[in-house]
Amino acid sequence: MTTLANPTPYDRVAYPTTVFAQTHPERLAVLARLAGLDPVPPCEARILEIGGGTCVNLMSMAAMWPGCDAHGFDLSTNAIARGQEIAEAAGLGNVTLAVEDICEAHHRYPAGSFDYVIAHGVYAWVPPHVREATMRLAAHVLSDRGVAFISYNAMPGGHVRQIMREMLLDAIGEIDDPEERIAAVRDFLESYARPQDGDEPLATALRQQAENMLQRPDAVLFHDELGPCFHPQRLLDVAAAGHACGLAFLTDAGRNRQLDGFLPDGASVPDDPEAAVLLAASRDDYASLRYFRQSLFVKRQHGRMIDRTIDATRIANLWMSTRMARQEDGSFVHGADSMVIKDEALADAIERAAAVYPQRVPVASISTDPEHLRVLLQLYIEWYVSLFTAPAPFPPSPAERPQCSPLVRGMLELGEAMLCTLDHGVLKIEQAELRALLRAADGQRTIAEIAALGTGIPPEDTLAALTACCTKALMKV
Numbered sequence: 001m002t003t004l005a006n007p008t009p010y011d012r013v014a015y016p017t018t019v020f021a022q023t024h025p026e027r028l029a030v031l032a033r034l035a036g037l038d039p040v041p042p043c044e045a046r047i048l049e050i051g052g053g054t055c056v057n058l059m060s061m062a063a064m065w066p067g068c069d070a071h072g073f074d075l076s077t078n079a080i081a082r083g084q085e086i087a088e089a090a091g092l093g094n095v096t097l098a099v100e101d102i103c104e105a106h107h108r109y110p111a112g113s114f115d116y117v118i119a120h121g122v123y124a125w126v127p128p129h130v131r132e133a134t135m136r137l138a139a140h141v142l143s144d145r146g147v148a149f150i151s152y153n154a155m156p157g158g159h160v161r162q163i164m165r166e167m168l169l170d171a172i173g174e175i176d177d178p179e180e181r182i183a184a185v186r187d188f189l190e191s192y193a194r195p196q197d198g199d200e201p202l203a204t205a206l207r208q209q210a211e212n213m214l215q216r217p218d219a220v221l222f223h224d225e226l227g228p229c230f231h232p233q234r235l236l237d238v239a240a241a242g243h244a245c246g247l248a249f250l251t252d253a254g255r256n257r258q259l260d261g262f263l264p265d266g267a268s269v270p271d272d273p274e275a276a277v278l279l280a281a282s283r284d285d286y287a288s289l290r291y292f293r294q295s296l297f298v299k300r301q302h303g304r305m306i307d308r309t310i311d312a313t314r315i316a317n318l319w320m321s322t323r324m325a326r327q328e329d330g331s332f333v334h335g336a337d338s339m340v341i342k343d344e345a346l347a348d349a350i351e352r353a354a355a356v357y358p359q360r361v362p363v364a365s366i367s368t369d370p371e372h373l374r375v376l377l378q379l380y381i382e383w384y385v386s387l388f389t390a391p392a393p394f395p396p397s398p399a400e401r402p403q404c405s406p407l408v409r410g411m412l413e414l415g416e417a418m419l420c421t422l423d424h425g426v427l428k429i430e431q432a433e434l435r436a437l438l439r440a441a442d443g444q445r446t447i448a449e450i451a452a453l454g455t456g457i458p459p460e461d462t463l464a465a466l467t468a469c470c471t472k473a474l475m476k477v
């Protein structure tokens with residue numbers, strides 16, 4: 001039986017775990033398919049989250065796919081207890097959470113038992129022996145068609161963060177009390193962030209980083225900046241650690257990094273394509289002072305080859321959604337970015353897809369023209385378009401007996417304001433009437449019965465309010 005040392009720092013101060021789009025098995029599956037692999041459909045997959053805190057990220061997946069089998073663990077008893085409370089309130093029968101140590105977890109989980117393995121924010125925040133055990137565990141539990149996600153503070157940006165860390169640790173000295181540590185760090189950051197005459201460019205960059213740190217929640221500052229372990233990793237070292245455990249580097253899951261595992265367009269295939277893409281990505285890390293990586297791994301098997309040439313036609317049988325908003329001049333806006341799609345037919349098709357967001361449309365309904373698919377792939381890499389292996393697990397309009405997501409219901413019951421949506425996002429809902437409406441939508445009552453309940457929403461507005469909940473991915477199909 002595993003003996004667990006408690007309390008951990010994460011028991012003293014709860015980590016504000018949330019959902020992470022880049023860990024989503026749909027994203028992992030799409031990238032694997034782009035490399036010519038055959039990943040397990042996420043909706044029926046076995047998923048493991050390592051060091052998941054409350055594992056709300058995992059539960060968000062379990063809520064959207066009742067057919068998946070979701071397991072998560074963490075060393076923090078408090079985090080897992082909170083996660084179990086949420087899973088129970090949500091009635092998520094496909095979620096199993098455990099208090100477990102990464103170093104012992106191979107006893108609990110059999111070899112090859114998971115199709116998606118996620119370790120977000122763990123690898124560079126634990127001592128070396130736990131880091132090694134994390135990679136060993138990922139390799140041990142990964143199935144033959146599986147994809148593992150491992151994120152970490154990366155080099156060379158880690159050097160810069162290390163400078164900040166040394167200043168922060170110096171500022172808190174021997175203070176042990178969490179609240180006092182956080183207060184001391186905030187005092188220091190506020191003063192340090194002020195620009196000084198004659199600042200060198202590096203000092204300017206560090207002061208900017210201090211400014212950014214001030215925006216982070218207390219608990220994130222406490223753990224990510226002041227925690228006992230901070231071991232940023234070089235991509236090549238992480239890939240070598242994966243190799244030693246029988247894993248091959250697939251690619252990176254981050255924005256604009258998803259082609260890191262692929263050869264440049266038109267390049268001839270070298271003898272060792274994996275080594276070539278890793279070297280190029282590693283050089284780029286140094287050229288751009290990268291500080292975070294989200295590496296994907298698959299099993300290195302005889303006879304199985306990752307195709308590292310980019311073939312955009314591989315996305316033709318996927319589904320897509322987009323929030324790209326067409327402007328009067330025909331261009332598109334996405335967040336703060338704007339872009340022009342020169343091909344009118346493609347631009348019109350993207351506009352039609354955006355009109356049904358967050359619903360997904362078959363990529364083939366947008367176009368099957370290889371040139372158009374290349375444009376869509378580029379938009380995907382830049383995170384302007386999302387790709388999926390299946391249609392949305394939430395409806396465009398309320399069913400006869402509308403049912404809100406089980407996880408939303410559970411979180412409402414526990415009084416949480418931030419709710420996990422069925423498109424793996426979070427949404428803050430504080431309005432009492434809307435919360436009452438969502439709780440009333442239990443899949444048993446008709447819309448008329450919900451309207452008659454007196455949720456606070458005028459009965460004549462109930463349908464519109466439920467439709468709005470559908471467009472926020474809060475309702476189940």
Ligand SMILES: C[S@@+](CC[C@H](N)C(=O)[O-])C[C@H]1O[C@@H](n2cnc3c(N)ncnc32)[C@H](O)[C@@H]1O
Nearest residue numbers: 010017051052053074075076100101102120121
């Ligand atoms: C920075 S937090 C990240 C939590 C979550 N994955 C996220 O990204 O929000 C690191 C997590 O790793 C867990 N952890 C650290 N060492 C561990 C170990 N030996 N076994 C299991 N979990 C561990 C901590 O308890 C904590 O919840």
